[in-house]
Amino acid sequence: MFGPAGPGAEVAADLEAFGAPPALIEQLKAEAEAAAFPVWRENSVPFGLFLNLSTQWRLAPEGQPLGLDYHAAEAAARWMRIKRTPDLFEDLRVMELAALQAMAEKRKRS
Numbered sequence: 001m002f003g004p005a006g007p008g009a010e011v012a013a014d015l016e017a018f019g020a021p022p023a024l025i026e027q028l029k030a031e032a033e034a035a036a037f038p039v040w041r042e043n044s045v046p047f048g049l050f051l052n053l054s055t056q057w058r059l060a061p062e063g064q065p066l067g068l069d070y071h072a073a074e075a076a077a078r079w080m081r082i083k084r085t086p087d088l089f090e091d092l093r094v095m096e097l098a099a100l101q102a103m104a105e106k107r108k109r110s
Contacts, residue, residue, distance in 0.1 A: 045082055046091035050099075052076050053092075065103055068096050 012028050039047050056072035057065040073092060077084050 046088055046095065049077055049080060049082055050092060050095045052080065064107065065100060067100065
């Protein structure tokens with residue numbers, strides 16, 4: 001299961017260690033669980049790479065994302081010891097396009 005970017009379980013543990021109210025900790029855990037989603041096993045490697053590229057978007061002068069920095073993607077794949085194949089690149093491009101479409105929709109609603 002993947003969830004939104006963020007250390008939900010770590011934050012909950014830290015809050016507990018510092019004596020936060022149990023209701024707050026349970027709320028955080030419930031929100032993290034509700035936001036989690038399944039990823040098929042065959043997509044876990046490309047999806048993990050995509051998540052690690054969250055700061056590697058090329059931006060237009062106005063600030064909107066244009067696409068991923070493919071040089072950074074290749075470097076990240078090497079660091080993560082992921083075999084770089086045409087299929088991996090195609091999977092990454094599919095997620096990139098979906099993310100660009102979602103970000104464009106969000107900009108339209110704003």
